Amino acid sequence: MTTIADIARLAGVAKSTVSRYLNGGSVSDATKRKIEEIIKETNYSPNAFAQSLKAKKTNIIGVIVPRMGSFATSRTLDGIDQELRDHHYQMIISNSNQDLEREVENIYTLAKQKVAGIILLAVQITKAHLEAFRTISIPVLLIGQQHEEVHSLIHQDYEAACDIGRYIGEKGHKKIAFLGVTEKDIAVGVKRKEGVKQGLKDRDCEIRCYQTSFNMSDAIGAATAVMKEFNPSIIVCATDNIALGTLKAAYLNGLRVPEDVSITGFGGYEITGVIHPSLTTVKYYYKEAGQMGAQRIIKLVNGEEVEKLTLSNYELIERESVDNRFT
Numbered sequence: 001m002t003t004i005a006d007i008a009r010l011a012g013v014a015k016s017t018v019s020r021y022l023n024g025g026s027v028s029d030a031t032k033r034k035i036e037e038i039i040k041e042t043n044y045s046p047n048a049f050a051q052s053l054k055a056k057k058t059n060i061i062g063v064i065v066p067r068m069g070s071f072a073t074s075r076t077l078d079g080i081d082q083e084l085r086d087h088h089y090q091m092i093i094s095n096s097n098q099d100l101e102r103e104v105e106n107i108y109t110l111a112k113q114k115v116a117g118i119i120l121l122a123v124q125i126t127k128a129h130l131e132a133f134r135t136i137s138i139p140v141l142l143i144g145q146q147h148e149e150v151h152s153l154i155h156q157d158y159e160a161a162c163d164i165g166r167y168i169g170e171k172g173h174k175k176i177a178f179l180g181v182t183e184k185d186i187a188v189g190v191k192r193k194e195g196v197k198q199g200l201k202d203r204d205c206e207i208r209c210y211q212t213s214f215n216m217s218d219a220i221g222a223a224t225a226v227m228k229e230f231n232p233s234i235i236v237c238a239t240d241n242i243a244l245g246t247l248k249a250a251y252l253n254g255l256r257v258p259e260d261v262s263i264t265g266f267g268g269y270e271i272t273g274v275i276h277p278s279l280t281t282v283k284y285y286y287k288e289a290g291q292m293g294a295q296r297i298i299k300l301v302n303g304e305e306v307e308k309l310t311l312s313n314y315e316l317i318e319r320e321s322v323d324n325r326f327t
Contacts, residue, residue, distance in 0.1 A: 002044045006233025010038045061297055062110035062118045066098050070214075071240070071287050076121060076143060076220055079290020087298055089116070093262050104128045111136035114240045119143060119296045124184050125150070139300035144295045145275045146309060151300065153293050153310040157191040157266075158198075160282040160314045163221045164264055165199020167235055167280075169317060172325030173262065176200065177232040179222060179242055192266060194236050208232070212242060220252070227253055233262060233325060240267035243279055247321075258323035268317065277320035 004022070008015045011034045021027045021035050038044075056093050061084055065073050081091050094110060096103035103120075107129070110118055114208070117138055122129075122145035130149060133140050139151075146152040168176065173267055178196055183189040200207060208230055212222035223246035226235060237243035243265030247257060257277050265272060268283025289312040299306045 002042045005039050006042065007035065007044055010042070011035050016143060019082070021223075025236070058114050058116050060092055060113070060115045061089050061301075062092050062094060062106075062113070062115040063094060064094045064103060064106050064110070064118065064120045066096055066103070066121060066123045068095050069216075072267060072284070073121060075286035076146035076290040076293075079287035079292075080119060080294045081290075082287075083291040086311045089294075089298065098297050100124070100126060100128075104132050105283065107132040107136060107140075111138060117141070117302045119293055119297055124186060139297060141293055141300065143289060148308075151296065151306055151308055151310075153289060153296065153312060154187065155284045155289065155312045156166075157187045158195040158313055160249070160266065160284075160316070161192040161195025162199040163316050164236060164266075165196040165201075167318070168236065168262070168322065169200050169203040169205070171233045171234075171262075171322055174205045175230065175232045175234075175326070176205055177226050177230055177235045178207065178238070179219070179226060179235055179246065180211055180238040181207060181214060181242075182211065182320075188238050188266075196236050212245075214239060214241060216241045216248075217244040219243075220249045223249035224253060227255065227261065234322065235261060235263050236262065237265045240265040240269040240272050240279065240281055243272070243281065243321075244275075247275070247279070262322040264322060268315070273317075280319045280322045281316045281317055283317050284316075288306045288312065 002133065004015055004018050008018045013031055018035060019029060021032060024135060049250050063080055065245050067073060095105040096106055107118060118140045120140060120142050122142045123146045125145055142150050142152040146154050178193050180193050181189045191235050210222060212219050219242040224234060226307060235246050237246055243263050246263050246283060250257050250261055257263055265279050265281040268281055274280035292310060296306050296310060
């Protein structure tokens with residue numbers, strides 16, 4: 001593979017001269033022509049990432065994710081990467097592994113690496129986050145959470161949950177369990193729970209709320225406990241992963257879905273459409289949200305006006321996992 005040192009040797013100039021040329025610095029016309037000729041002959045392709053780090057203004061966008069293994073994260077990253085590449089930007093990913101201190105450290109680290117902007121797939125926003133955003137003084141966009149001080153793109157969790165609540169109410173369910181996550185996660189732990197309650201506010205029903213983690217294995221144990229303690233007609237799960245664990249728990253406890261217990265989720269993961277029974281869920285357009293997020297961070301980097309809050313689309317998908325109790 002041809003290097004800068006090879007180009008310098010063949011052109012009869014110093015490495016620093018080649019580097020200066022590649023980074024847009026001042027080089028004589030004769031030397032410029034000589035270097036261009038050698039680059040053409042050798043098919044040399046400069047490392048755009050390294051060049052960007054050396055430049056005063058980079059074309060690198062830092063993306064901080066809470067965990068790498070989730071469907072939502074991978075689809076969002078696909079959208080961000082595709083859109084950034086279409087606009088000649090590059091993405092560098094930093095994983096916080098659901099550690100908030102590490103997440104804040106990643107903000108400062110990316111800023112030191114001279115990224116042009118940061119997209120944070122947020123779980124929660126703390127005072128330490130806000131202090132970091134103010135300190136680094138580069139554009140930041142949140143995806144998945146909303147804060148009045150920061151440009152945000154959200155999935156309309158409350159509105160989607162209201163739709164789920166109205167839907168299960170129309171199906172005649174009276175004993176309803178909501179299996180959620182920690183309220184530290186405002187979007188998933190609070191807005192989805194409160195939205196379901198709002199959608200059912202005019203219904204004569206009993207709602208009990210329970211908590212588990214995002215982990216499917218934990219959801220199996222939590223759902224089993226809910227079924228034994230409350231015996232609900234339906235379990236509304238805060239994520240598709242929790243819903244999949246709940247489906248497994250129903251099977252392990254000899255319950256039929258949806259005849260004995262109905263189940264819904266949030267997310268729209270591909271697997272939810274091919275399992276049996278297929279899962280009624282809210283589909284979020286994660287890839288499209290990633291593309292929208294990339295478009296907005298590019299505008300912010302270039303000093304363009306961007307609305308403080310952007311809404312991503314969703315769709316309620318009715319499948320086989322919810323029974324009609326009116327029939």
